Amino acid sequence: MVTIGDVARVAGVSRSTASYALSGKRSISPEVREKVEEAVRSLGYTPNAGAKALATSQTKVIGLLARFLEDEFAPAMLQYILGVTNQARERGYDTLLLTDEDGVAALKRISNSRMVDGFILLNVAENDDRLDILRQAPQPGSLVGLPGDPTGIDAFDLDFVAAGRLMVETLHELGHRSLILVSQPEHVLERGGAYVWRLANAAEQRAAELGIELHHHFGSSSQPEIGRELEQLLDEHPSATGLLLNNEAAAAALPNVLHSRGLTAPADISVIGRYSDDFARTFSLPYSAIDSAADDLGRRAVERLISRIDGTVDAATTVVDLLAPRIDDRGSTAVPPSRH
Missing domain, CATH: 1.10.260.40 (lambda repressor-like DNA-binding domains)
Structure with missing residues (x-):
């Protein structure tokens, strides 16, 4: 050696x-x-x-706390993990991935061992019990996800309220008046996945303001359940001319569902999803979507964390950075069929 x-x-x-x-x-x-x-x-x-x-006094290692949960779509979580690890590597940092079910214990253990220079937390809940531990830790931290109270910690997320409004407004401008919204499983909401209700509540409110009928459903996170649920939703709401998907598993299942029914987007139904561009490429999804910005969020969280590690930012000042949503147009929206 x-x-x-x-x-x-x-x-x-x-x-x-x-x-x-x-x-x-x-x-x-x-x-x-x-x-x-x-x-x-x-x-x-x-x-x-x-x-x-x-x-x-530095390890050049970042601790990344993430959990692969049964009621969430694992490939979507991988996009966020890659966003963090790729940027960390570019900045000369290794990443210690912690997937312990008990995130509090894992955070305490690694913080006390001084194995890492800082932490990035994924799967951030509305009332996340890891945050008090992180606030007390000697190492700084960043969040990818917005909790109810981000005091004292830098947080980065997509603006899900604006995303829900944008989805509805985009189809309203094309003349749609009946839509279906498929959200993540209800368990995600009950566990504190605030992004689910932020988008859904904003979409429902904007639909009501615009006189749009919006049918909201909490979908499953795996096949074949989500495929069957999409079939049922299309059967129950034949007048719906647009699908809004805040559920990656639903987006991945939709091509087969539409094909089995002899439907295409946007000729028969318009579709707007919410997932990353990498996710769309991985599953060959032809649907317009609000980019969940996993790479950008990971980059911002890592850069801010390294600035804290290096002491180049004011220790007393934290940021809440919400990315404005944008739709990647892949040609899956049009005026509803009755208006052709």
Whole structure:
């Protein structure tokens, strides 16, 4: 195994000088630093993580708390995990993924061990019991998701209220007057998934203001249940000319459902979903959708967290950053059939 001593020998400097050149803890001339860096590259030297942590008080690791829940669609959660891990890697940080069912215990354990420099929390609930622990932790944290009380913690999320309104307004402008909204399973709402009711309540309110009939259903998160539910909804509401999907499993199941009924979008029914562009590509979804912005949210959360780790932002100032929704138009909306 290549050591710092090997680097020093090849660079023609002392061991301490090589160490200082790599750590930045002392001023080293550009010429000497270049020799050390060239030796590192030629030898393929990787600093010992434990020794580096002791020298810099940093581990260069971010703790990511996420849970794969049975009543949520796992591929959708993976998009958020990738958004965080990809950005962390670009910034030179590894990611420790924690999927413990007991998030409070996991957060306490990792925080006390000083294994990470900071935390990012996914699956953020309206009244999330991890937040008090995070507020007391010596490491900073960021949230991907908006809780009821984000005091003292940076939070990043899609503006789900604006998203619900935008969905309804887009189809209203095309002449639709009867719509179906399929949300996440009701268990997600009961567990504190506030994004579900934020979007649904906003959509229902805007529909009422515009004189639109909106049929709201809490869908399942897996096949074949969600497929059967979509079939039933289309049977129960034959006058509905538009589908709004705040449920990734429903979006993934819809192509087969429409094909089995001999329907196409937008000729027979208009569709607007809410999921990431990567998700759409993964499942070859042809539907216009509000981008859930998993990559962007992960990038923002990581950047803010690293700024806190580095001490380059005011420790007393936190942000709540809600991304304005935008619809990626994939051609699945049009005037309702009766208006062609």
